[in-house]
Amino acid sequence: METLTIGDFAVRAGIAPSALRYYERQGLIRAGRTGGNQRRYERSELRRVAFIKIAQQVGVSLDEIREALASLPENRTPTKADWTRLSAHWRRKLEARITLMERLRDELTGCIGCGCLSMQRCNLINPKDRLAARGAGPQMLLNPPDQDG
Amino acid sequence: METLTIGDFAVRAGIAPSALRYYERQGLIRAGRTGGNQRRYERSELRRVAFIKIAQQVGVSLDEIREALASLPENRTPTKADWTRLSAHWRRKLEARITLMERLRDELTGCIGCGCLSMQRCNLINPKDRLAARGAGPQMLLNPPDQDG
DNA sequence: CTGCAACTTAAAGGGCACTTCAACTCAAGG
DNA sequence: CCTTGAGTTGAAGTGCCCTTTAAGTTGCAG
Numbered sequence: 001m002e003t004l005t006i007g008d009f010a011v012r013a014g015i016a017p018s019a020l021r022y023y024e025r026q027g028l029i030r031a032g033r034t035g036g037n038q039r040r041y042e043r044s045e046l047r048r049v050a051f052i053k054i055a056q057q058v059g060v061s062l063d064e065i066r067e068a069l070a071s072l073p074e075n076r077t078p079t080k081a082d083w084t085r086l087s088a089h090w091r092r093k094l095e096a097r098i099t100l101m102e103r104l105r106d107e108l109t110g111c112i113g114c115g116c117l118s119m120q121r122c123n124l125i126n127p128k129d130r131l132a133a134r135g136a137g138p139q140m141l142l143n144p145p146d147q148d149g
Numbered sequence: 150m151e152t153l154t155i156g157d158f159a160v161r162a163g164i165a166p167s168a169l170r171y172y173e174r175q176g177l178i179r180a181g182r183t184g185g186n187q188r189r190y191e192r193s194e195l196r197r198v199a200f201i202k203i204a205q206q207v208g209v210s211l212d213e214i215r216e217a218l219a220s221l222p223e224n225r226t227p228t229k230a231d232w233t234r235l236s237a238h239w240r241r242k243l244e245a246r247i248t249l250m251e252r253l254r255d256e257l258t259g260c261i262g263c264g265c266l267s268m269q270r271c272n273l274i275n276p277k278d279r280l281a282a283r284g285a286g287p288q289m290l291l292n293p294p295d296q297d298g
Numbered sequence: 299c300t301g302c303a304a305c306t307t308a309a310a311g312g313g314c315a316c317t318t319c320a321a322c323t324c325a326a327g328g
Numbered sequence: 329c330c331t332t333g334a335g336t337t338g339a340a341g342t343g344c345c346c347t348t349t350a351a352g353t354t355g356c357a358g
Contacts, residue, residue: 005304005305006304006305007303007304007305016346016347017304017305018346018347018348019345019346019347021306021307022345022346022347023346026345034305034354034355035354036305036306036353036354036355037305037306037307037353037354038304038305038306038353038354038355039305039306054253054257056345057253058250058253059208061344061345062344062345063344087257090257091254091257094250094253094254094257095254097250098247098250098251098254101207101243101246101247101250102247104203104206104207104243105240105243105244105247108203108236108239108240108243154334154335155334155335156333156334156335165316165317166334166335167316167317167318168315168316168317170336170337171315171316171317175315183324183325183335184324185323185324185325185335185336186323186324186335186336186337187323187324187325187334187335187336188335188336205315210314210315211314211315212314299358300357300358301356301357301358302355302356302357303354303355303356303357304353304354304355304356305352305353305354305355306351306352306353306354307350307351307352307353308349308350308351309348309349309350310347310348310349310350311346311347311348311349312345312346312347312348313344313345313346313347314343314344314345315342315343315344316341316342316343317340317341317342317343318339318340318341318342319338319339319340319341320337320338320339320340321336321337321338322335322336322337323334323335323336323337324333324334324335324336325332325333325334325335326331326332326333326334327330327331327332328329328330328331
């Protein structure tokens with residue numbers, strides 16, 4: 001078996017077939033086709049999905065993920081070097097995000113804790129270096145509600 | 150002036166009036182009413198909105214935020230101690246999230262970098278301690294696209 | 299060659315966090 | 329008073345990330 005059907009691929013990727021089709025429409029992944037028009041996935045596509053899942057956990061939009069993936073070669077299977085380059089890029093993003101959250105953590109204690117939580121003054125809420133202001137953005141990315149209390 | 154109109158409150162809170170009405174429908178904030186049925190906000194409600202904004206930056210859903218806010222007293226204005234208790238709770242959540250992302254960062258380099266990024270084996274993608282698996286959840290929480298390349 | 303699970307598509311639906319719209323009312327200054 | 333900007337409501341719309349459904353096709357086991 002050289003390639004995978006969407007069902008098999010979905011199981012291995014840990015993602016629904018419908019999501020895979022969606023990703024394909026969005027230009028995030030690609031698949032070959034049989035004579036009868038059914039998708040056949042190369043194993044290397046699993047890495048793409050893996051990358052997408054990781055990036056999502058970090059809170060990146062599919063739009064940005066697509067941009068990142070666009071830096072991979074189109075005509076050949078990405079090498080380890082390709083992935084390394086990409087991962088280095090994301091590592092930086094991730095680190096920026098971590099730094100952000102660390103500051104948030106530090107200020108949360110000092111700022112809310114002290115009761116100063118004023119919209120006007122508090123640099124937690126009105127940061128000069130704008131944290132991640134644009135658009136609305138929720139999601140239960142954070143805590144697996146297990147540890148909730 | 151003791152209370153604020155929705156317009157003034159919105160400006161001070163740095164959030165649209167429509168969002169404030171939405172939050173109220175969701176039970177996240179409260180407002181008094183004039184004889185003519187217009188909302189009048191106490192200044193102390195600003196702290197609630199501040200808290201909501203912070204929690205959102207961390208990636209928490211409004212549902213969870215409401216739960217957290219539910220621990221504040223209903224019959225009186227929350228004291229600094231109330232906010233301190235709440236912030237301590239969130240600090241723990243935030244720290245868990247930071248730890249998660251640090252692991253993500255560390256493994257990203259080692260795991261994608263080395264090319265091992267296999268769906269089956271990689272504990273980045275299939276973590277035993279399930280990171281934040283439930284539901285789909287994107288958002289551009291992460292990077293202000295400024296530093297993108 | 300047949301039968302059935304798995305596949306295909308386009309289109310509609312769903313949850314979240316809002317925003318926008320239409321139609322209407324209120325509050326405050328001149 | 330009257331005007332006008334600001335506020336009110338419910339309902340519909342938006343963007344993101346998918347899932348579901350309907351109607352039909354493919355592929356492999358028996």
